[in-house]
Amino acid sequence: MARALRPVGYLLVGLVWTALALVVLGLGPGILVYLAVDGTMELGGIWADLVAQPSEMVAFCLVVPLLVVLWGPGVLWYLPSASWPLALLSFVYVARSLNPAYAGERLSRTTRVGRGRTIGLPTVGGVALSLQPVRDTALTRFLMRFYVSGWLPDGHMFLAMLPAGGGWLLAVVGLARDVPGPARVALLVAAAALVVWSVVLGRRAWRRRFDGATAPARAGSVSDLSPGERRARLAELNSRREARQRRSSRG
Template identity: 50%
Template structure:
């Protein structure tokens, strides 16, 4: 198999000896990044509601007392907050845990005789502006892609792609979750009437459920085999035999490799 940038060369002895610990360390780092993101997104709700609640309530009250600031908050600050918390939080979480899982898979493969002496992962480059993250001068390096794919790594790679590449439907699907965040704070913060707590809590749950439903639909439309097959005019995957499914998977894998090679030119 030809890998991008001459990465099909066999690793040296030092690399072979160190790569189990190296992949394990990379997996731990990405796991910590994911955990920190979860703590920030989820933990900030009770923190703002209980620890910093007095300043929060008084600040919001003062802002909404001024019609100009109230309109600016609703039309500007709230959409920006929803975009940062919803799609932004989704991409941070989904860009991190697949890399952690793949790293742990490679750490295990590095100890297996079945993978001895061969490369376990490679790096491809995505076109500028097509991935999540800060702007770059050149293409973005997408590392830790498996040299040898399995059905499990294929499933993880779908989430990898979902986390690192931009998709309009997914961004729109995550916006309700971003709006649910301030409502969740309002549902817990003291000094607000019980009715306001109930309304804010119900709306927050409804928005989270909406994002979950829309996000699932966007993911299936983007990566679902039956959706992809129907859009291409092919027989649905569920109607194929085991041999036909393996043949289609091999063809899709070959096309993916070809796209990766074209993307680096």
């Protein structure tokens, strides 16, 4: 009975994570798309209120860096990477649960990591990271890299996504209809440039963590890696070792 219900269970889990991923998408690029299509947002009244109230201007200046941090690394990278890979992994397990070749084995596993090592609210104990594949393929390894990026963040990607947060904020201002045409163009071009900058920095951070593109990663010394990089490498090595053990036991 449990095996017969596996496709339904994984399908429901996948739909939940898909809904969460869509919410995150709406908070990031979705807001910009809405502002561009709606075309009714104006900033003149908001700016007049800020100028008239010095205390509100001070609060605004304090909020801007916070928005850059929250929307850059948070909404544009960590939250998407912590949601859509789990949705796709769930759908992979739906397909595997319908495949007789996987009938006699577990499809996913859960590991626990120490407190404070994952994103999210503080916890009393460790955090359970579920939906990790028992049997690795090229697709699941690809998805697991985003999974690890989202749930076990590292400082390099955090810094890489800060320009994107600034670009998102500039794009919001540039899409206001009361912004003069030349200023709007300048703001949107600057926003695009910041996003491109984040893409370049993010690619370097990705390769540093997963592909060994930088000198410390090529050296292969665990002591040269950051804690996040060591965790990612250890998880990948454990997954590969378990896959080899299962293949040898079946042989």
